[in-house]
Structures are given as C-alpha cells and as structure tokens.
Amino acid sequence: MFESAEIGRSIDKDTFEKQLPELREALLAAQYQLKEQGKLAVLILINGIEGAGKGETIKLLNEWMDARLIQVDTFDQQTDEELSRPPAWRYWRQLPAKGRTAIFFGNWYSQMFQGRVHGLFKDAQLDQYIDDTLSLERMLSDEGVLIFKFWFHLSKPQMKARLKSLRDDPLHSWRLSPLDWQQSKTYDKFIKVGERVLRRTSRDYAPWYVVEGVDPNYRSLTVARTLLDGLQAALQLNTKPQPQPHAAPLIANLDQRSLLDSLDMSQALSKDYYQQQLTQEQARLSSLMRDKRMRKHALVAVFEGNDAAGKGGAIRRVIGALDPRQYRIVPVAAPTDEERVQPYLWRFWRHIPARGKFTLFDRSWYGRVLVERVEGFCSPADWLRAYGEINDFEEQLSESGIVLVKFWLSIDQKTQLKRFKEREKIPFKRFKITEEDWRNREKWPQYREAVGDMVDRTSTEIAPWTLVEANDKRFARIKVLRTINDALEAAFAKD
Amino acid sequence: MFESAEIGRSIDKDTFEKQLPELREALLAAQYQLKEQGKLAVLILINGIEGAGKGETIKLLNEWMDARLIQVDTFDQQTDEELSRPPAWRYWRQLPAKGRTAIFFGNWYSQMFQGRVHGLFKDAQLDQYIDDTLSLERMLSDEGVLIFKFWFHLSKPQMKARLKSLRDDPLHSWRLSPLDWQQSKTYDKFIKVGERVLRRTSRDYAPWYVVEGVDPNYRSLTVARTLLDGLQAALQLNTKPQPQPHAAPLIANLDQRSLLDSLDMSQALSKDYYQQQLTQEQARLSSLMRDKRMRKHALVAVFEGNDAAGKGGAIRRVIGALDPRQYRIVPVAAPTDEERVQPYLWRFWRHIPARGKFTLFDRSWYGRVLVERVEGFCSPADWLRAYGEINDFEEQLSESGIVLVKFWLSIDQKTQLKRFKEREKIPFKRFKITEEDWRNREKWPQYREAVGDMVDRTSTEIAPWTLVEANDKRFARIKVLRTINDALEAAFAKD
Numbered sequence: 010m011f012e013s014a015e016i017g018r019s020i021d022k023d024t025f026e027k028q029l030p031e032l033r034e035a036l037l038a039a040q041y042q043l044k045e046q047g048k049l050a051v052l053i054l055i056n057g058i059e060g061a062g063k064g065e066t067i068k069l070l071n072e073w074m075d076a077r078l079i080q081v082d083t084f085d086q087q088t089d090e091e092l093s094r095p096p097a098w099r100y101w102r103q104l105p106a107k108g109r110t111a112i113f114f115g116n117w118y119s120q121m122f123q124g125r126v127h128g129l130f131k132d133a134q135l136d137q138y139i140d141d142t143l144s145l146e147r148m149l150s151d152e153g154v155l156i157f158k159f160w161f162h163l164s165k166p167q168m169k170a171r172l173k174s175l176r177d178d179p180l181h182s183w184r185l186s187p188l189d190w191q192q193s194k195t196y197d198k199f200i201k202v203g204e205r206v207l208r209r210t211s212r213d214y215a216p217w218y219v220v221e222g223v224d225p226n227y228r229s230l231t232v233a234r235t236l237l238d239g240l241q242a243a244l245q246l247n248t249k250p251q252p253q254p255h256a257a258p259l260i261a262n263l264d265q266r267s268l269l270d271s272l273d274m275s276q277a278l279s280k281d282y283y284q285q286q287l288t289q290e291q292a293r294l295s296s297l298m299r300d301k302r303m304r305k306h307a308l309v310a311v312f313e314g315n316d317a318a319g320k321g322g323a324i325r326r327v328i329g330a331l332d333p334r335q336y337r338i339v340p341v342a343a344p345t346d347e348e349r350v351q352p353y354l355w356r357f358w359r360h361i362p363a364r365g366k367f368t369l370f371d372r373s374w375y376g377r378v379l380v381e382r383v384e385g386f387c388s389p390a391d392w393l394r395a396y397g398e399i400n401d402f403e404e405q406l407s408e409s410g411i412v413l414v415k416f417w418l419s420i421d422q423k424t425q426l427k428r429f430k431e432r433e434k435i436p437f438k439r440f441k442i443t444e445e446d447w448r449n450r451e452k453w454p455q456y457r458e459a460v461g462d463m464v465d466r467t468s469t470e471i472a473p474w475t476l477v478e479a480n481d482k483r484f485a486r487i488k489v490l491r492t493i494n495d496a497l498e499a500a501f502a503k504d
Numbered sequence: 505m506f507e508s509a510e511i512g513r514s515i516d517k518d519t520f521e522k523q524l525p526e527l528r529e530a531l532l533a534a535q536y537q538l539k540e541q542g543k544l545a546v547l548i549l550i551n552g553i554e555g556a557g558k559g560e561t562i563k564l565l566n567e568w569m570d571a572r573l574i575q576v577d578t579f580d581q582q583t584d585e586e587l588s589r590p591p592a593w594r595y596w597r598q599l600p601a602k603g604r605t606a607i608f609f610g611n612w613y614s615q616m617f618q619g620r621v622h623g624l625f626k627d628a629q630l631d632q633y634i635d636d637t638l639s640l641e642r643m644l645s646d647e648g649v650l651i652f653k654f655w656f657h658l659s660k661p662q663m664k665a666r667l668k669s670l671r672d673d674p675l676h677s678w679r680l681s682p683l684d685w686q687q688s689k690t691y692d693k694f695i696k697v698g699e700r701v702l703r704r705t706s707r708d709y710a711p712w713y714v715v716e717g718v719d720p721n722y723r724s725l726t727v728a729r730t731l732l733d734g735l736q737a738a739l740q741l742n743t744k745p746q747p748q749p750h751a752a753p754l755i756a757n758l759d760q761r762s763l764l765d766s767l768d769m770s771q772a773l774s775k776d777y778y779q780q781q782l783t784q785e786q787a788r789l790s791s792l793m794r795d796k797r798m799r800k801h802a803l804v805a806v807f808e809g810n811d812a813a814g815k816g817g818a819i820r821r822v823i824g825a826l827d828p829r830q831y832r833i834v835p836v837a838a839p840t841d842e843e844r845v846q847p848y849l850w851r852f853w854r855h856i857p858a859r860g861k862f863t864l865f866d867r868s869w870y871g872r873v874l875v876e877r878v879e880g881f882c883s884p885a886d887w888l889r890a891y892g893e894i895n896d897f898e899e900q901l902s903e904s905g906i907v908l909v910k911f912w913l914s915i916d917q918k919t920q921l922k923r924f925k926e927r928e929k930i931p932f933k934r935f936k937i938t939e940e941d942w943r944n945r946e947k948w949p950q951y952r953e954a955v956g957d958m959v960d961r962t963s964t965e966i967a968p969w970t971l972v973e974a975n976d977k978r979f980a981r982i983k984v985l986r987t988i989n990d991a992l993e994a995a996f997a998k999d
Contacts, residue, residue, distance in 0.1 A: 064827060071828045076820065077835040077866055081828035090583050114829060325571065332559060333566045333576035334609060340572040347840050371572055 010204045011219060014162040019224035032233055033073045039240040040074050044108040047350070049243055050154045051110040053236070056118045057161030058199070060171035061222030062229075066161070067112055069229045070236075080105065084115040093363035095409035096120075097145070101358040107153060107350040117142055118158070118206065125202045126195050135202070139209050144401045150214035151394060152352035155243050158215060159232060160207060161222040165196050171223075267461030268476060274421055277481035290490035291330035297494060298335055298367065302501040307411045308367040310493060313375050314418025315456075316446045317428040318479045319486075323418065324369055326486040327493065337362070341372040353377060353395070354402055361406065374399055375415075378463050383455045396466040407471040412500045414493050415472060417460060418479040422453060505699045506714060509657040514719035527728055528568045534735040535569050539603040542845070544738055545649045546605040548731070551613045552656030553694070555666035556717030557724075561656070562607055564724045565731075575600065579610040588858035590904035591615075592640070596853040602648060602845040612637055613653070613701060620697045621690050630697070634704045639896045645709035646889060647847035650738050653710060654727060655702060656717040660691050666718075762956030763971060769916055772976035785985035786825035792989060793830055793862065797996045802906045803862040805988060808870050809913025810951075811941045812923040813974045814981075818913065819864055821981040822988065832857070836867040848872060848890070849897055856901065869894055870910075873958050878950045891961040902966040907995045909988050910967060912955060913974040917948060 043049060055063050071079055082103045091099040097117075105111035121142075125135050146156055163171060211217040220231050278286070297303065310327065312320045328336055339360045348356040354374060362368040378399075382392040406413055420428075429450075432442040449456070468474040475492045479485035538544060550558050566574055577598045586594040592612075600606035616637075620630050641651055658666060667688060706712040715726050773781070792798065805822065807815045823831055834855045843851040849869060857863040873894075877887040901908055915923075924945075927937040944951070963969040970987045974980035 064829070067828050068826075072820065072824060075816075076823060076828075077816070077833045079828075080832055083829045088583065088585050090585050112828070321570075321572070325567065328571060329567060331563075333562050333571075333574075333607070334559075334578045337575055338572045345840070345842050347842050 010207060011162050011164075011200065014219045014221040015164040015167070016221070017223060018221045018227050020226040020230055022226065025226040025230060028230060029073075032230070032237065035241075036074050036233060036237050039237060039244060040078055040110070042244050043110075043240065044078060046244065047108045048153055050105040050107045050350075051240070052105060052149065052154050052156050053110065053112045054116045054118060054156070054158045055112060055114050055161070056116070056122070056159065057203075057220075058163045058168050058196075058222065060168050060175060061161035061163045061220075062225060063114070063159075063161045063222075065225065066220075066229050066232050067114075070112075070233065073233065074110075078108070079110045079112065081112045082114065084113065084119070090363065093365075094361055095405045095411070097405055098358060098361060101355060104149075104154070104351055104355060106347070117145070118210075121206055122199060122202055126198045132205075135205070136209075139206060141401070141405075142210055143212065144397070146210070146212070146215040148354075148394075148398045148401070149352055151391075154352065155239065156215035157236060157239060158210075158217045159235075160203065160217055160219045161228065162219050163222050167223050168196060267457070268464055269419055269457060269460060272419060272476055272478050274419070274478050274480045276478050276484045278483040278487060280483070283483035283487065286487045287326060287329075287490070290487060290494060291326070293494045294327070294490060294497075295330040295332075297497045297501070298331060300501065302504055303497075304365050305410055305504060306497075306500055307362040307364050308493070308497065309362065309370070309406060309411055309413045310367070311370045311373040311375065311413070311415040312418070313372060313379065313416065314477070314479065315420050315425055316449055317425050317432070317442075318418035318420045319482050320371060320418055322482060323416070323477075323479075323486050323489045324371060327369065327490060331367070335365070336367040336369060338369045338371060341370060341376060353391075354398065357402075361411070364410065373415075374402070375463060375467075378467075379456065379459050382459050383452055396463075399467055400469060400472075403467075403469070403472040410500075412496050413472045414496050415467075415474050416477050416489055416492070417464065417474055418477045418485055420479050422450075424480045425450065505702060506657050506659075506695065509714045509716040510659040510662070511716070512718060513716045513722050515721040515725055517721065520721040520725060523725060524568075527725070527732065530736075531569050531728060531732050534732060534739060535573055535605070537739050538605075538735065539573060541739065542603045543648055545600040545602045545845075546735070547600060547644065547649050547651050548605065548607045549611045549613060549651070549653045550607060550609050550656070551611070551617070551654065552698075552715075553658045553663050553691075553717065554688075555663050555670060556656035556658045556715075557720060558609070558654075558656045558717075560720065561715075561724050561727050562609075565607075565728065568728065569605075573603070574605045574607065576607045577609065579608065579614070585858065588860075589856055590900045590906070592900055593853060593856060596850060599644075599649070599846055599850060601842070612640070613705075616701055617694060617697055621693045627700075630700070631704075634701060636896070636900075637705055638707065639892070641705075641707070641710040643849075643889075643893045643896070644847055646886075649847065650734065651710040652731060652734060653705075653712045654730075655698065655712055655714045656723065657714050658717050662718050663691060664688060762952070763959055764914055764952060764955060767914060767971055767973050769914070769973050769975045771973050771979050773978040773982060775978070778978040778982065781982045782821060782824075782985070785982060785989060786821070788989045789822070789985060789992075790825040792992045792996070793826060795996065797999055798992075799860050800905055800999060801992075801995055802857040802859050803988070803992065804857065804901060804906055804908045805862070805864045806868040806870065806908070806910040807864065807866050807913070808868060808874065808911065809972070809974065810915050810920055811944055812920050812927070812937075813913035813915045814977045815866060815913055817977060818911070818972075818974075818981050818984045819866060822864065822985060826862070830860070831862040831864060833864045833866060836865060836871060848886075849893065852897075856906070859905065868910075869897070870958060870962075873962075874951065874954050877954050878947055891958075894962055895964060895967075898962075898964070898967040905995075907991050908967045909991050910962075910969050911972050911984055911987070912959065912969055913972045913980055915974050917945075919975045920945065 043051065055067060057063060067081060071081070080103075084099060087099065100113070100117065103111060103113070117138075121135060121138050124130055125132075150156060207217045207219070218232075218235050220228050222228050298308075312324060314320050324338060328338070337360070344356055357370070357374045360368055360370075377387060377395045378392050381387045382389075403413055429442055429446065464474045464476070475488070477485045477488050538546065550562060552558060562576060566576070575598075579594060582594065595608070595612065598606065598608070612633075616630060616633050619625055620627075645651060702712045702714070713727075713730050715723050717723050793803075807819060809815050819833060823833070832855070839851055852865070852869045855863055855865075872882060872890045873887050876882045877884075898908055924937055924941065959969045959971070970983070972980045972983050
C-alpha cells in the first residue's frame with residue numbers, strides 16, 4: 010500500500026515557486042467561499058510516520074491560507090474532565106463550526122495505531138474501533154463535515170535518516186519526544202497496523218491520502234492541491250441527501266398496530282399507595298446516587314412523551330429527594346446558532362454528565378425522529394439515518410459506564426384534551442399551553458407512527474425504551490422512578 | 505452582626521403550609537416572567553455555617569420552582585483545565601444565561617473564608633480579594649445579573665447540636681465531610697472572617713442576607729420570600745443605566761491632541777533589512793515559545809487598528825515560525841446568541857489560553873469602547889464603565905501569569921484610502937472591503953477620539969498599549985514581533 014510513497018518523489022524549487030501563488034490564491038478563495046456558504050465544515054486528520062513533515066506541512070498551510078479560519082488541535086493526555094466522560098467527548102467539543110476548518114493531530118487514528126502497536130489490544134478490538142470510526146465519519150460527513158485524512162509517509166531508511174538529521178540540528182532537536190525514537194524500532198509494526206486501518210477506513214466520504222514525506226516541496230504541494238480539489242468539488246456539489254432505498258421500517262407493520270396499542274392505559278394508583286411508593290422509591294434513588302459504585306457510572310434519563318403527558322411532573326418527582334449538586338436538567342428547545350453550525354448530536358454531547366452525575370433531558374436527541382420528522386424540519390434522509398446514529402451514540406454512552414434510561418410518557422387523546430383545557434383555566438399554567446400544542450394534536454396519527462418506528466428501531470438491550478402509561482399521573486411517576494432505580498441497581502450488580 | 509440570627513426564630517407547620525401555595529405560585533410566575541423578559545440572569549451564592557441547612561434549602565427551592573430553569577454548581581477541587589487558567593475562569597464558564605438561575609455552592613466567598621480561616625493568607629490579602637469581588641459583582645450586576653448572597657447561620661451551640669444529630673442519623677451521616685467537623689473547632693475564626701467579609705461586600709447591587717438556620721420552615725420561607733421580593737422588584741424595574749457623573753476623560757484634553765498625533769508615521773524599513781529582521785524576530789519568538797519557562801505562562805496578543813491597517817498581515821507574520829498546535833487565532837465578529845445572553849466579557853473569557861499556549865485576538869474586548877461606543881451599539885453608561893472592567897479583567901490575566909500585549913495599528917487617512925482602492929482592484933481581496941468600511945471611514949474623528957480615550961484609560965503597567973506606526977507594513981510587522989518578544993523575555997526574567 011505504501012510502496013508508491015517510497016519512490017523519492019520531489020518537486021524542484023522553481024516549479025514549486027511558480028505554482029505557489031496561483032495555488033494560494035485559489036485556496037484562499039475556496040476558504041472564503043466555504044465561510045460564506047456556511048454549509049460545510051472541514052476536518053483534516055493528520056497521521057503517519059514520525060519525521061515525515063506533518064507539523065511542517067500544517068505550519069505551511071496555516072501560512073498559505075487564512076489562519077483565522079483554522080484551528081489546530083492536539084489530543085495528547087486526556088484532561089481529568091475528559092477522562093470522566095466517554096472517549097469521543099474530547100473530539101466532539103473541538104469539532105469545527107460550519108465555515109471553519111479544524112486540523113486534528115493525535116486524533117482517533119493515533120489512539121488506534123499506538124494502542125495496537127504497543128499491544129494494548131488485539132486485532133479483534135482494533136476492528137471494533139475501525140467499525141466505530143467508520144460510523145462516526147459517515148455521520149459527520151452526512152452532517153456536512155468534509156473529512157480529509159492524510160498519512161505522511163517515509164520508508165524505514167528515510168525515517169532513520171530524517172530522525173538522525175533532526176537530532177543533530179540544534180534548532181530542531183526539541184521536536185523529538187522519546188516516543189518518536191521508540192517508533193524507529195517499531196516501524197514495521199506501525200506500518201502493518203497502518204495498512205490494516207487505512208485499507209478498511211478509506212471511504213468515498215472520508216478518503217485517505219498517502220503523502221510521500223521526504224521532499225518538503227512535494228509533500229506540501231500535494232497536501233495543498235488535494236485540499237483545494239476536495240474543497241472545490243464539495244463547494245460546487247449541491248445535491249440534496251438521498252435516503253437509502255432500504256430505510257423502511259424495521260418491523261413489517263401492515264395493520265398499523267404498534268406497541269403503544271398494547272399498553273393498558275387504565276392502570277392507576279390510589280393516593281395513599283402512591284405517597285408510600287413515592288417516598289420509598291425516592292429514598293431508594295437518593296441512596297443509590299450516594300452509593301460508592303456510582304463513582305464509576307453516570308446516569309442519563311431521557312423524557313419524551315405526548316404534550317401534557319406529565320414529563321415535567323415526573324422529572325420533579327425524580328429529583329425530589331436528590332441533592333441538586335448531583336443533577337442537571339437540560340430542557341431541549343430550538344438549537345442556538347452555535348448549535349446550528351454543528352453536527353446534530355453536538356448539542357447533546359456537550360451536556361453528557363461526568364462520572365457520578367445525573368443529567369435529565371426534557372426532550373432529547375429523539376427530536377429528530379419525532380418533531381423534525383413529522384414537521385418536516387429535516388429531510389427524510391436525515392431522520393432515516395438518525396436511528397443508526399442514535400444507537401451508535403447511546404452505545405458509546407453505555408460503554409463508558411453511563412446508565413441510560415428512556416421514557417415515552419403516553420396518554421390517550423381524551424386525556425390530553427382534558428389536560429389542555431385544565432391548563433387554559435389555571436393562570437400560572439397557561440404559559441404551558443400554546444397554539445403549537447393544538448396544532449401538534451391534529452397530527453396525532455403521524456406522531457403515533459413516528460413513536461412506533463422510534464421504539465422499534467432504538468429500543469436496544471443497552472438502552473431500552475420504557476413506555477409509560479401516563480393517563481394516571483401517579484402511576485406514571487412511580488413507574489419512572491422504579492425503572493431508574495432498577496436500571497442503576499442492575500448496573501451496580503454487574504460491576 | 506449575626507446576633508439577630510441566633511434568637512431561635514421559627515415558623516410553625518400550619519403557618520408554613522398556609523403560606524406555601526401562594527408563595528410557590530408567585531415564585532413560578534416570577535421565574536417564567538424572568539425567562540420571557542430575557543433581560544436578567546439570577547445568581548445565588550450560598551455560604552455560611554455547616555449544618556445550617558444550605559443543601560436542604562436549595563433542594564426545596566428546586567422543588568418549589570421550575571428546576572429546568574435552575575442549575576446548581578459546586579466548585580470543589582479545581583480540574584486540571586481550570587488550574588491552567590486564571591482562578592475566575594471556572595466561574596465565568598458556569599455563569600447563567602439571561603432568563604435562567606444559577607446557584608453557586610463553594611463560590612468565591614468560600615475560597616476566601618476557608619483560605620483565611622486556615623491561615624493560607626493574611627487580612628491584607630483578604631482585603632484584596634474583597635476588592636476584586638466587589639468589582640466582579642458590580643460588573644455582573646451592571647451586565648444584568650441579579651445577585652443574591654445568603655449566609656446560613658447557626659450559633660456555636662446550635663451548630664454543635666445540629667452536627668451531632670446529623671451524625672447520629674444514619675440517613676444523614678454521609679453528608680458530613682471531615683472538613684465539617686473541623687469547622688466546629690474553628691467556628692470562632694470562621695465567624696470573625698465571615699463578619700469582615702460580609703460587612704465589606706454587602707452592597708445595594710449585591711446584598712447579603714443572613715438567614716437563621718435552626719428551623720427548616722423559617723429558613724426556607726425566608727430564602728424563598730427574599731428571592732421573590734428581589735425578583736419582582738427587578739422585573740418591574742425598567743430604568744436605563746445612567747453614567748456616573750465623573751466618567752469624563754482621564755486626561756484633560758482641551759486641544760484635541762492625542763498620543764496618536766505624536767507618532768512618527770514616516771517610519772519605514774527597506775525590504776532587505778525587513779527580511780533579515782523578520783527571520784530573526786520570528787526565530788526569537790519560536791524559541792521563546794519553546795522555552796521551558798513558557799510552561800508557567802500563556803501569551804495573549806490583542807490586535808486593534810484602523811480598517812486596512814494590516815492587522816491580518818501582522819498576525820500572519822507573528823505566527824509565521826510557530827507550531828500551529830501552540831496558538832489559536834480568535835477573530836472577533838458579532839456575538840453569537842449564546843454570547844448575547846451573557847455578560848460582555850464572557851465571550852473573551854471562553855478563549856483565554858491554558859498555560860503554555862498563545863491566543864491572538866483579531867479585534868477584542870476593546871470593541872465596546874471603540875465600535876460600540878462610536879456606533880451607539882451600547883449606552884454611554886456601558887462603555888464608560890467598560891474601561892474599569894477591562895482593567896480588572898486584564899489584571900486577572902496578568903496575575904495568573906498571562907503575558908498580555910495590545911497593539912493599535914495606526915495609519916493615516918491617505919494611506920487608508922490608497923489601500924481601500926487597491927483592495928477593490930484585486931479579485932480575491934475584494935471581500936475584504938465593504939460598504940461598512942467606507943462608512944467607518946467617515947467617522948474618522950470619532951474613532952480617533954475613542955482610541956485616544958481607550959489608550960489613556962487602559963494602557964497600564966501590566967498591560968500597556970503599543971501604538972504601531974503602520975503606514976509602512978514592514979515597519980509595523982517588525983515592531984509587533986519585537987514587542988511580543990520583549991514582553992515574553994521580560995516576563996521570563998522576572999520568574
């Protein structure tokens with residue numbers, strides 16, 4: 010795979026200097042068009058052999074382009090804030106906004122290369138990381154992130170010569186960390202892992218470019234041209250995303266019946282029994298949250314449901330016995346403009362709790378397959394691919410020890426009407442009922458279908474949906490509390 | 505000071521339960537009005553004696569109000585990301601947005617109390633912290649943050665009894681950290697420091713409320729009523745801020761001459777000399793940034809100047825020899841909507857570099873006393889108080905080891921006209937010249953006056969302005985680079 014990047018390609022000084030002005034001008038023009046169009050972000054991943062000119066090339070790019078629109082990030086040691094959250098959190102927080110470019114050194118590939126070369130895991134685990142990476146990059150690409158992946162290459166003798174000359178140059182010797190030298194010994198391993206990863210992760214939406222790194226003129230022109238071509242092509246492309254032909258419902262559903270129909274909506278609790286259960290379950294949750302084992306976990310609860318199904322009331326009962334320093338409630342409304350220029354899941358990633366903490370989402374990332382689908386706020390291609398993206402996202406939360414519970418609070422149309430009318434009568438509840446609620450009510454069948462699809466496609470073993478019969482508020486609240494407690498206990502039992 | 509909070513006030517259950525429903529309804533109504541008005545944020549600081557019911561009261565408040573609009577933050581151990589920035593950074597990142605409420609436990613007062621009680625510093629230092637706090641709270645208040653400060657009180661015997669009963673109650677014993685017990689011994693010291701701090705920091709814009717903590721009914725009703733009264737008063741208040749009468753220019757300036765007039769605008773460098781100096785100063789900066797002593801510092805460079813004065817070109821020369829992983833350029837444009845609901849300086853605090861890093865601001869917090877003043881985007885009261893706020897801000901940066909350099913790139917009107925016309929001719933520079941630039945040009949005298957005031961009032965020993973004669977781009981670039989290098993060297997020499 011790397012052979013053709015070891016043949017000693019070079020570009021002489023005259024050719025280089027002749028091409029440069031036109032290239033720089035075109036790069037700048039593309040960069041400003043990117044900014045003005047505001048539809049795409051650019052993400053450049055830098056990997057490869059030590060000494061192959063990664064840093065120098067990026068330095069040049071910053072000089073040639075408008076550095077004010079570029080950010081360069083390194084991901085070395087995780088900070089303690091990063092360590093207490095899922096591994097991908099550190100990348101999400103640094104994603105470039107639309108119109109801007111980010112260059113990631115020490116990205117997710119570096120972790121894979123280093124980990125496998127130093128024997129931290131085997132090929133099977135590597136393949137798992139590769140699959141995760143493909144999902145991530147596919148999703149970023151679908152969300153408007155243009156991905157370039159560069160592997161800077163040197164043959165083994167070239168690398169040895171390069172490292173030696175850098176070591177002897179007093180101006181450059183600071184660059185060489187002990188790790189670099191170690192890599193000289195592990196060159197063969199590194200190449201082997203590199204090949205495996207590049208082969209499997211080079212995709213049309215996120216291709217790898219192998220750049221021969223010996224000659225500075227050659228490597229910098231190559232990277233700049235590749236970027237320019239990719240940018241120009243993407244800027245001219247103006248096709249709408251198309252849904253995949255196989256994006257049909259997961260479960261054939263010809264009779265329009267769904268899980269919602271199987272709920273026994275008549276379930277209710279007496280006031281006394283409710284009070285007793287509430288005290289008991291709240292005490293249980295409070296004690297579980299203070300349990301030492303909670304330090305290894307975090308808790309995320311998602312509240313979705315029909316309008317007026319009692320999400321707010323249920324949330325209040327859940328936090329009733331908790332120390333407010335341990336939890337945070339995130340009400341999900343229209344995205345801010347900083348959220349709008351990022352991939353969809355970004356605005357949820359930023360609220361993922363650290364270990365020991367509890368985040369309650371009052372509405373959530375499921376908005377995409379509910380309100381956005383029904384109201385047409387996003388294209389069918391967008392919400393159809395969201396099911397898989399959400400499952401990937403939740404898997405990452407789960408794998409980092411986050412206990413995830415998801416509630417759909419379900420009421421029937423009659424109950425909703427009654428509650429809407431009650432709300433209109435009580436002065437300080439009137440703000441809760443708007444024109445929009447009445448409009449949503451007219452789309453009851455469409456919402457019902459969306460909920461059915463959502464549950465079918467995203468109720469997984471690691472993050473099952475709990476459908477809550479909520480015609481009786483007391484019944485709903487106890488079911489919610491008990492479900493959270495059971496989930497925490499089950500997670501602790503597995504530790 | 506605390507005597508009247510030791511007389512055993514209490515409220516019986518009947519009275520409490522009779523008052524509660526009306527109180528809760530009014531609190532909710534105020535909360536929603538706060539949200540809808542979107543002009544104020546609420547910040548509640550919680551301090552006082554251990555065992556006086558701080559946590560319990562906040563828990564109740566969350567139950568009574570809409571917890572979705574409240575966030576509760578604790579500031580215990582600093583994370584490593586916080587440790588590498590000025591101390592106030594951790595508070596800035598958690599400030600509530602307009603329409604929302606934040607409750608800070610373990611806030612800036614806790615640090616003062618604990619530090620003084622445990623002898624980490626003396627009264628003189630405490631008084632310095634008090635002054636800083638007053639400036640911070642004054643500024644937050646001016647920026648629309650409504651501040652409530654609660655001291656939960658217990659007499660010494662009350663505290664001892666309370667801690668004992670908590671210890672004996674298995675449901676509560678988890679609450680008591682070793683530090684709490686220690687406080688029993690240091691009660692007298694704590695009270696003494698508390699008195700000093702409360703006396704000096706209780707202001708009309710941020711008053712202290714001492715709450716007797718023995719009786720749960722009494723303390724929670726007191727806090728809730730205090731909040732309600734304060735909220736309602738603030739929501740009804742609709743006066744525009746008035747500038748202070750003494751906000752005249754710092755230096756009597758009757759003949760309209762300013763420092764700008766004293767610049768020798770004819771200074772220029774030959775191409776050869778420039779090239780040689782550029783290489784030299786870039787190498788110097790590159791080596792300073794790699795110096796071990798840089799680990800204790802960070803570097804912030806502010807670029808302001810006339811339109812077309814060459815800020816972008818100067819920035820490019822500064823970063824020319826640097827590793828892009830070490831610096832970040834922050835172009836300052838219109839605030840995002842997340843920035844608009846925060847105090848003015850919030851959007852700059854979020855970009856303050858960690859130790860070892862370098863941030864270049866292409867335009868900056870000085871926008872308030874330049875474009876916002878001249879164009880009338882903020883009230884005179886706002887920009888007049890900004891000088892002091894900016895000096896406080898920069899002092900905080902400086903005290904945490906940040907080296908701060910500020911440039912005003914100055915050109916004359918003739919040079920500006922020439923550059924505007926040139927830009928209009930070059931296709932890929934045309935985006936750089938807009939209608940707005942021509943309009944700004946008409947306000948040359950107003951901008952000149954604003955610049956003069958800015959330099960007079962914010963050129964301090966810790967953060968002096970460097971006026972750069974920029975008719976000759978080469979001269980300007982070298983002066984900028986050399987100033988940065990000299991500032992870094994001076995800072996290193998002091999270590």
